[in-house]
Amino acid sequence: MSAHFLNVLWVALMVATVLTWLIGKAGHSGAAAVVGILVIAAIKGWMIIQDFMALRRVTLLWRALVLGWLILVLALILLAYWLGLK
Numbered sequence: 001m002s003a004h005f006l007n008v009l010w011v012a013l014m015v016a017t018v019l020t021w022l023i024g025k026a027g028h029s030g031a032a033a034v035v036g037i038l039v040i041a042a043i044k045g046w047m048i049i050q051d052f053m054a055l056r057r058v059t060l061l062w063r064a065l066v067l068g069w070l071i072l073v074l075a076l077i078l079l080a081y082w083l084g085l086k
Helices: 003-025 029-053 060-086
Strands: none
Touching: 003 029, 029 060
């Protein structure tokens, strides 16, 4: 993995972080904002898992375990938000 690729990936992660901050700063609320922020978090998590944790070239089992953990955590956050609306 080249340093240039990782630098571009890092910039993309920073842009995604600023985007989620802007969504919150603008006062957006509701299900669309929460889902949008969680989708951005999922994409960021996937990028970190694949490249910074170096799981891109490991067996499917390891990637599935770590990505499954990420999806589970994000789903639980979404569930907690949904239950909080009641």
